[in-house]
Amino acid sequence: MIKLNQVTKTYDGTPVVDSVSLDLPRQGLTAIIGPNGAGKSTLLSMVARLLPMSAGTVTVDGLDVTKTPGDTLAKKLAILRQDNHTSARLTVRDLVGFGRFPHSKGRLTSADAEKIDEAIAFLGLDALQHRFIDELSGGQRQRAYVAMVLCQDTEFVLLDEPLNSLDMKHAVGMMKLMRRAVTELGKTVVVVLHDINFASCYADHILLMQDGRLAHAGPPVDVITPEIIKSVYDIDIAVHSIAGQLISVYYA
Amino acid sequence: MTHRFAIPAALLLVVLLACASLTIGVSDLDLTALLRGGGTDRQTLILFASRIPRTIALILSGASMAIAGLLLQMLARNRFVEPSTVGTIESASLGLLATLVFWPAAPVMVKMGIAALFALGGTTLFLRILSLIKWRDVLIVPLVGLMLSGVIESITDFFAYRFELLQALANWRTGDFSGVLRGRYELLWLSFAMALITYVAADRFTVAGLGESFATNLGLAYRRILALGLTIIAIVSAIVVVSVGMVPFLGLVVPNVVRMAVGDNMRRGLPYVALLGAGLVLVSDIAGRLIRFPYEIPIGTVMGVLGSVIFLYLLLKRTPANA
Amino acid sequence: MPDALAAPVPAPLRNPTIVIAVLAAVTGLLILGFMTIGARGDWSFILAFRGRKLFALLLVGYAVALSTVIFQTITQNRILTPAIMGFDALFVLLQSVLVFLFGGLAVLTFNAQAMFAIETLVMSAFAALIYGFLFFGARRSLHLVMLVGIVLGTLFRSLTDFLVRLIDPNEFATLQDMFYAGFNAVETDILGLCCIVLLTASLVAWRKFPVWDVLAIGRDSAVNLGVAYHREVLIALALVTLLVSTSTALVGPVTFFGLLVANLAYLITPSHKHIHIVPVAALIAAICLIGGQMLLERVFAFNTSLSIIIEFAGGIVFILLLLRGKAR
Numbered sequence: 001m002i003k004l005n006q007v008t009k010t011y012d013g014t015p016v017v018d019s020v021s022l023d024l025p026r027q028g029l030t031a032i033i034g035p036n037g038a039g040k041s042t043l044l045s046m047v048a049r050l051l052p053m054s055a056g057t058v059t060v061d062g063l064d065v066t067k068t069p070g071d072t073l074a075k076k077l078a079i080l081r082q083d084n085h086t087s088a089r090l091t092v093r094d095l096v097g098f099g100r101f102p103h104s105k106g107r108l109t110s111a112d113a114e115k116i117d118e119a120i121a122f123l124g125l126d127a128l129q130h131r132f133i134d135e136l137s138g139g140q141r142q143r144a145y146v147a148m149v150l151c152q153d154t155e156f157v158l159l160d161e162p163l164n165s166l167d168m169k170h171a172v173g174m175m176k177l178m179r180r181a182v183t184e185l186g187k188t189v190v191v192v193l194h195d196i197n198f199a200s201c202y203a204d205h206i207l208l209m210q211d212g213r214l215a216h217a218g219p220p221v222d223v224i225t226p227e228i229i230k231s232v233y234d235i236d237i238a239v240h241s242i243a244g245q246l247i248s249v250y251y252a
Numbered sequence: 253m254t255h256r257f258a259i260p261a262a263l264l265l266v267v268l269l270a271c272a273s274l275t276i277g278v279s280d281l282d283l284t285a286l287l288r289g290g291g292t293d294r295q296t297l298i299l300f301a302s303r304i305p306r307t308i309a310l311i312l313s314g315a316s317m318a319i320a321g322l323l324l325q326m327l328a329r330n331r332f333v334e335p336s337t338v339g340t341i342e343s344a345s346l347g348l349l350a351t352l353v354f355w356p357a358a359p360v361m362v363k364m365g366i367a368a369l370f371a372l373g374g375t376t377l378f379l380r381i382l383s384l385i386k387w388r389d390v391l392i393v394p395l396v397g398l399m400l401s402g403v404i405e406s407i408t409d410f411f412a413y414r415f416e417l418l419q420a421l422a423n424w425r426t427g428d429f430s431g432v433l434r435g436r437y438e439l440l441w442l443s444f445a446m447a448l449i450t451y452v453a454a455d456r457f458t459v460a461g462l463g464e465s466f467a468t469n470l471g472l473a474y475r476r477i478l479a480l481g482l483t484i485i486a487i488v489s490a491i492v493v494v495s496v497g498m499v500p501f502l503g504l505v506v507p508n509v510v511r512m513a514v515g516d517n518m519r520r521g522l523p524y525v526a527l528l529g530a531g532l533v534l535v536s537d538i539a540g541r542l543i544r545f546p547y548e549i550p551i552g553t554v555m556g557v558l559g560s561v562i563f564l565y566l567l568l569k570r571t572p573a574n575a
Numbered sequence: 576m577p578d579a580l581a582a583p584v585p586a587p588l589r590n591p592t593i594v595i596a597v598l599a600a601v602t603g604l605l606i607l608g609f610m611t612i613g614a615r616g617d618w619s620f621i622l623a624f625r626g627r628k629l630f631a632l633l634l635v636g637y638a639v640a641l642s643t644v645i646f647q648t649i650t651q652n653r654i655l656t657p658a659i660m661g662f663d664a665l666f667v668l669l670q671s672v673l674v675f676l677f678g679g680l681a682v683l684t685f686n687a688q689a690m691f692a693i694e695t696l697v698m699s700a701f702a703a704l705i706y707g708f709l710f711f712g713a714r715r716s717l718h719l720v721m722l723v724g725i726v727l728g729t730l731f732r733s734l735t736d737f738l739v740r741l742i743d744p745n746e747f748a749t750l751q752d753m754f755y756a757g758f759n760a761v762e763t764d765i766l767g768l769c770c771i772v773l774l775t776a777s778l779v780a781w782r783k784f785p786v787w788d789v790l791a792i793g794r795d796s797a798v799n800l801g802v803a804y805h806r807e808v809l810i811a812l813a814l815v816t817l818l819v820s821t822s823t824a825l826v827g828p829v830t831f832f833g834l835l836v837a838n839l840a841y842l843i844t845p846s847h848k849h850i851h852i853v854p855v856a857a858l859i860a861a862i863c864l865i866g867g868q869m870l871l872e873r874v875f876a877f878n879t880s881l882s883i884i885i886e887f888a889g890g891i892v893f894i895l896l897l898l899r900g901k902a903r
Contacts, residue, residue: 050798074801081795087653088791088847098789102801106785152800332722391722398725399654402830403890410887426736500729549740556733560726567723 007056031199034209048079074102099151119151318529321503326461334503338397343374368490427552501559636860642818643833661728663828687764831889
């Protein structure tokens with residue numbers, strides 16, 4: 001269980017995340033959505049201790065993220081942020097292999113090799129594993145990074161807008177993969193998403209943020225309603241049930 | 253945030269500093285006596301052949317360098333650059349070295365012209381490199397400039413060593429006004445003329461500072477304005493290097509200080525930049541003359557210390573969110 | 576989601592160990608050549624004289640290579656080098672402060688090793704202060720740290736110039752010699768101490784290689800993988816300071832050599848791991864310095880321009896790198 005208590009982040013006196021308290025449920029896919037500037041990425045980064053908090057606490061299974069040694073936390077939660085760039089000449093397999101660092105500190109064993117194989121297979125990267133990551137397309141590279149994060153073998157997986165550089169087919173593929181990570185691997189996945197329809201189709205639980213605060217939380221059927229969306233996004237939408245999925249139509 | 257009396261006050265301050273500059277020196281000079289028509293021949297000679305030219309040179313070069321710095325910041329769209337930190341001055345220096353090697357007897361105008369051409373080349377190279385690299389934060393621009401400057405410096409060192417001109421090079425590497433005499437500084441008037449042109453074209457430069465696509469959209473002949481701006485910067489840099497040597501950081505700190513008070517409008521800021529530039533140079537030179545009187549500490553050294561301290565302050569006062 | 580279009584590629588063909596072995600062989604040959612070619616006269620003298628010079632070149636090459644590779648890993652940038660941080664300028668400033676306070680003659684009679692030790696300690700303390708402050712303040716960018724370093728370098732150089740002009744001209748000559756040591760006027764008194772320093776640094780570095788491999792993929796990924804980022808960067812910077820002190824004490828400021836060596840190493844090493852890149856870089860450095868020195872002495876008969884030529888070559892490499900878009 002990840003518990004957030006009054007988590008706050010201020011820049012120059014302006015709160016970007018304002019006293020957010022919530023419990024992230026175990027097992028299942030939680031989507032964090034909200035307008036630009038709502039504080040979604042900032043919140044996620046603070047949970048994963050990538051960004052220091054101005055106030056508040058975050059505990060992961062009882063461990064305080066600011067006080068626990070980095071490598072202990074690295075075995076419990078993994079995060080992938082938006083921009084991942086490196087000039088190092090790494091093959092896909094090298095990159096995915098880094099996921100084992102918290103466990104083996106760089107000296108890879110045969111058990112590690114198995115985990116790497118599994119992660120690569122899960123993401124469908126077997127054919128690409130010996131190619132250099134700077135030779136891959138954006139989508140392929142993204143999958144390599146996700147494979148690294150899965151290879152870290154943590155219970156909690158946090159992803160910050162992972163669909164940004166992906167086209168339709170690969171975006172859907174990525175969401176399906178995350179669902180499989182939940183159902184097959186028993187992971188708890190938290191994703192920041194831009195598109196509310198991906199959230200409503202794939203998430204078990206949605207956190208809707210506005211101006212640094214948690215405006216609404218609950219299963220898609222409770223959160224994705226025209227009234228709530230209007231109050232947060234300031235736009236009129238129609239919500240239709242199509243093939244059992246809640247689809248919001250806001251284009252016209 | 254500008255006070256109605258700000259410019260007249262600044263002007264007065266510069267005039268006072270100029271007078272101070274006239275009186276300080278190894279020989280005794282009684283200004284009031286001289287003004288009344290008295291004073292010895294020697295004193296008159298010193299006044300007109302050394303003190304006045306020196307003071308005028310200080311004002312002109314200070315104003316021009318500061319304005320050239322402001323202009324470069326506009327064109328590079330980054331506030332942490334100036335001719336001495338992007339390779340312009342070093343290129344001018346290389347040009348000057350080339351003249352010394354191949355045409356030592358060249359007249360001063362020719363020396364300046366060649367130095368200006370090299371300076372133009374160096375600045376263009378810098379801007380070209382900027383357009384090629386994708387940078388993430390604003391600080392990589394000055395970093396790249398400084399490294400490029402270092403490269404050109406080592407190239408200059410290489411040739412200076414080959415042609416045994418290291419000592420000469422060292423002389424103009426540190427800006428020094430002590431050698432300014434009547435007949436050896438007049439070129440600085442030309443650099444001031446460049447500064448005036450900048451003022452006239454200030455609005456166009458402001459628009460150019462918004463970026464090529466923006467400026468072109470607004471109907472500006474971007475490339476021509478860019479070329480004009482670069483030429484002005486190159487000529488001013490060349491003139492200053494040929495006449496007095498290198499004075500670091502002036503063109504960087506002065507526009508930034510002015511910008512903090514007055515904002516980014518070039519036409520409004522230019523007079524302040526000119527006055528503050530002149531004032532700072534006068535103060536540094538006077539300090540250099542006084543600290544170890546009767547010996548002089550060259551302005552290049554004084555500005556090196558003063559300018560770096562101010563630059564550090566400017567860098568560190570950026571809020572954490574901007575860093 | 577298998578990619579039907581991707582052709583399977585076999586595991587990397589080139590073996591980094593082979594690259595290292597080849598470079599080591601070339602280095603060995605050059606060392607042999609350096610010690611024996613054109614040798615006339617008393618062998619024990621030649622051995623001692625050339626041996627010391629050779630040893631110094633090897634130490635300098637190793638120090639520069641290692642410090643640059645570490646530095647570029649933690650800054651995640653392949654065009655910045657530790658020399659631009661102003662370390663060398665600080666070193667020279669410390670020398671001039673000592674002369675200012677105690678007079679040139681007194682400084683000359685100080686024990687060379689003691690002076691080196693003191694200066695290195697002061698430099699490390701100072702660097703730790705500056706960079707610790709910059710890092711532990713709000714999360715400041717590394718670019719800011721670099722820029723501050725460069726400006727500090729200019730400040731130190733100007734302060735040195737300032738001090739020098741305040742000092743009596745008689746002392747100036749002492750300083751001239753101190754400041755402008757080149758590869759030919761290597762400070763051999765401190766070779767032993769430098770060797771110890773480098774050995775210690777190497778032991779620490781060896782253990783840190785896996786961590787630095789992770790640092791190379793970025794701060795966020797490193798923290799995610801459990802690396803104690805701030806601490807590791809500080810340790811790395813401390814090592815860099817130590818290594819730069821050593822090379823500056825031996826031959827004076829060397830700005831672009833590290834850049835040249837590190838980038839050549841990245842180019843020819845078929846591995847991303849520090850355990851391969853560092854030896855390759857060190858060997859390339861040795862080859863350049865020994866080979867370069869031999870060329871200059873035997874072929875061109877210049878003696879003190881090795882540093883300038885190396886800086887020049889390194890500078891060209893720098894511009895080429897920029898044009899190829901590696902600045903990031």
